[in-house]
Amino acid sequence: MTGHPFISIEDLAKVYGDTPVFEHLHFAIDKGEFVCLIGHSGCGKTTILNALAGLEEASEGAILMGGREISGPSLDRAVIFQSHALMPWMTVLDNVGFAVKSRWPDWSGAKRRAHALKFIDLVGLAGAADKKPAQLSGGMRQRVGIARALSIEPKMLLMDEPFSALDALTRGTLQDEVLRICHETEQTVFMITHDVDEAILLADKIILMTNGPHAVIAEIVVNTMPRNRSRTDLHRHPHYYRIRNHLIEFLVDRSKQFDRANADFDPRHPRLTTPGLDGPESDVTASSPLRNNHGAA
Amino acid sequence: MISSLRLRAAIVSVALLAGFLLLWHLGTQGTAPTANLDPEYARLMGATAVEGKSAFPGPAEVLGKFWWHLSHAFYDNGPNDKGLGIQLIFSLARVLGGFGLAVAVALPLGFLIGMSPLMHRALDPFFQVLKPISPLAWMPLALYTIKDSATSAIFVIFICSLWPMLLNTAFGVAAVRKEWLNVARTLEVGPFRKAFRVILPAAAPTILTGMRISIGIAWLVIVAAEMLVGGTGIGYFVWNEWNNLSITNVINAILVIGLVGMVLDLILARLVKLVTYPE
Ligand SMILES: Nc1ncnc2c1ncn2[C@@H]1O[C@H](COP(=O)(O)OP(=O)(O)OP(=O)(O)O)[C@@H](O)[C@H]1O
Ligand SMILES: [Mg+2]
Numbered sequence: 001m002t003g004h005p006f007i008s009i010e011d012l013a014k015v016y017g018d019t020p021v022f023e024h025l026h027f028a029i030d031k032g033e034f035v036c037l038i039g040h041s042g043c044g045k046t047t048i049l050n051a052l053a054g055l056e057e058a059s060e061g062a063i064l065m066g067g068r069e070i071s072g073p074s075l076d077r078a079v080i081f082q083s084h085a086l087m088p089w090m091t092v093l094d095n096v097g098f099a100v101k102s103r104w105p106d107w108s109g110a111k112r113r114a115h116a117l118k119f120i121d122l123v124g125l126a127g128a129a130d131k132k133p134a135q136l137s138g139g140m141r142q143r144v145g146i147a148r149a150l151s152i153e154p155k156m157l158l159m160d161e162p163f164s165a166l167d168a169l170t171r172g173t174l175q176d177e178v179l180r181i182c183h184e185t186e187q188t189v190f191m192i193t194h195d196v197d198e199a200i201l202l203a204d205k206i207i208l209m210t211n212g213p214h215a216v217i218a219e220i221v222v223n224t225m226p227r228n229r230s231r232t233d234l235h236r237h238p239h240y241y242r243i244r245n246h247l248i249e250f251l252v253d254r255s256k257q258f259d260r261a262n263a264d265f266d267p268r269h270p271r272l273t274t275p276g277l278d279g280p281e282s283d284v285t286a287s288s289p290l291r292n293n294h295g296a297a
Numbered sequence: 298m299i300s301s302l303r304l305r306a307a308i309v310s311v312a313l314l315a316g317f318l319l320l321w322h323l324g325t326q327g328t329a330p331t332a333n334l335d336p337e338y339a340r341l342m343g344a345t346a347v348e349g350k351s352a353f354p355g356p357a358e359v360l361g362k363f364w365w366h367l368s369h370a371f372y373d374n375g376p377n378d379k380g381l382g383i384q385l386i387f388s389l390a391r392v393l394g395g396f397g398l399a400v401a402v403a404l405p406l407g408f409l410i411g412m413s414p415l416m417h418r419a420l421d422p423f424f425q426v427l428k429p430i431s432p433l434a435w436m437p438l439a440l441y442t443i444k445d446s447a448t449s450a451i452f453v454i455f456i457c458s459l460w461p462m463l464l465n466t467a468f469g470v471a472a473v474r475k476e477w478l479n480v481a482r483t484l485e486v487g488p489f490r491k492a493f494r495v496i497l498p499a500a501a502p503t504i505l506t507g508m509r510i511s512i513g514i515a516w517l518v519i520v521a522a523e524m525l526v527g528g529t530g531i532g533y534f535v536w537n538e539w540n541n542l543s544i545t546n547v548i549n550a551i552l553v554i555g556l557v558g559m560v561l562d563l564i565l566a567r568l569v570k571l572v573t574y575p576e
Binding site: 078081088102 | 474482490498499501572574
């Protein structure tokens with residue numbers, strides 16, 4: 001196992017018809033790392049997440065988990081869907097219990113129930129266990145989706161814009177909770193977002209994708225802010241605006257006109273940048289563990 | 298507001314019924330007795346001519362007979378003289394038998410077609426040809442091959458309730474939201490658990506709506522089928538009473554057919570409501 005990154009994506013491409021949506025994707029995710037993917041609509045983010053989940057096959061390349069190629073979905077990788085995807089005919093408890101039973105089919109009913117209730121409690125829905133999803137607010141439903149994903153104690157969590165359908169207030173509370181839970185459980189997370197602030201709050205690394213078709217990874221931004229950051233004091237940290245400006249500048253300008261002919265661009269080793277440290281010039285590719293990983297692979 | 302609307306609707310319903318009964322009553326009053334009739338001719342014409350009485354029974358007569366049928370629902374005086382209740386039980390047994398067989402075939406087959414686009418395309422031309430065939434057209438073939446009239450009636454019910462259920466099941470299964478299936482996939486749910494815990498509940502409202510249509514058609518067809526095969530059942534009762542020229546009994550049977558059909562539909566509607574989930 002040693003020597004392999006936890007997740008490693010190698011030369012991934014997806015082709016619909018003749019044109020690849022994205023191509024030559026290389027990146028790795030370490031254990032316990034929180035990675036966000038940012039890019040404009042249609043660049044293939046959901047496709048990448050589905051490939052990671054094993055729900056969709058890539059046209060080229062491979063995804064390795066612990067050195068083994070991913071083929072098909074697995075209980076090791078839990079997905080939090082954008083549209084919560086709860087079963088409307090089941091109560092909250094049954095929705096979570098359904099996942100728990102899938103993970104541990106031999107457990108007794110009482111044990112399953114206790115386990116499911118623990119995770120319903122974790123997302124603050126203890127009083128709503130017997131409600132149907134239709135009786136819950138959008139934020140509460142998304143919480144159930146999170147509880148369901150966490151309840152199977154996956155090795156990795158995949159989230160596709162989990163908060164995009166929520167109002168700002170609810171989104172903020174849920175971000176705080178996800179941050180707390182993921183740090184407590186040292187969860188490895190891959191998350192898609194459109195929200196720059198969300199990425200800075202949650203992610204250790206932010207992957208920037210250029211526009212599709214022929215999308216590639218332009219660079220990977222390392223979040224240099226302390227890990228115990230919180231939503232309320234985020235903006236007071238000196239790194240915050242540097243990272244934020246860097247991301248916004250990328251989304252507004254550079255994602256459209258990314259120059260792949262540039263001699264610096266090597267899809268196998270996407271540039272690691274640390275805009276938080278010293279503005280956009282600081283470049284730590286040479287000393288990056290990510291680079292070493294790819295060098296070894 | 299809603300309750301008052303309901304109340305007003307009920308008042309209008311009762312008024313319409315009363316008006317209808319009154320018209321019916323007046324329409325069947327008849328004319329005054331015809332005087333100076335040749336006695337020979339009067340005997341031929343019967344009561345219609347002699348007493349000026351209408352041949353068509355009035356509402357009082359029909360309702361009186363209806364009460365009689367209710368209190369003598371289960372008498373059995375041989376092949377051609379059984380209570381309405383017994384005839385109904387024969388008909389219901391045939392309908393439920395054919396309907397049950399259709400469920401047993403339509404559910405698994407509908408699942409297969411709904412889940413497999415290949416089977417859907419492969420079987421579709423057959424359905425297109427078989428669906429528009431009147432169920433009664435199968436009757437001679439059924440009688441010839443099965444050689445038993447009671448079973449043939451069940452077969453006809455089976456055929457006519459099959460299509461709505463089959464097509465609705467296939468449609469419901471094919472239309473199950475992809476995200477629910479994806480949840481099942483990421484949880485590595487086995488095929489049987491997926492079928493019973495995810496697909497079946499998701500498609501249940503559509504499937505049961507198909508069953509509701511089916512039972513309605515089956516109840517329509519059973520009357521015609523029993524008129525053809527004879528022997529027992531509410532359809533045979535209607536035919537038999539027509540041959541006896543007892544219009545009162547025919548009207549009674551029509552009333553009962555309508556009421557039972559309504560009850561069957563209400564039961565299925567209740568079941569549909571039971572499995573419908575709000576999103
Ligand atoms: N089944 C399909 N057939 C053809 N093209 C497809 C199919 N699915 C997706 N695409 C194309 O692939 C591209 C990427 O889709 P994807 O859903 O991954 O984008 P995304 O980055 O998640 O976008 P968004 O931010 O809007 O969710 C889109 O341009 C879409 O048109
Ligand atoms: Mg998407």
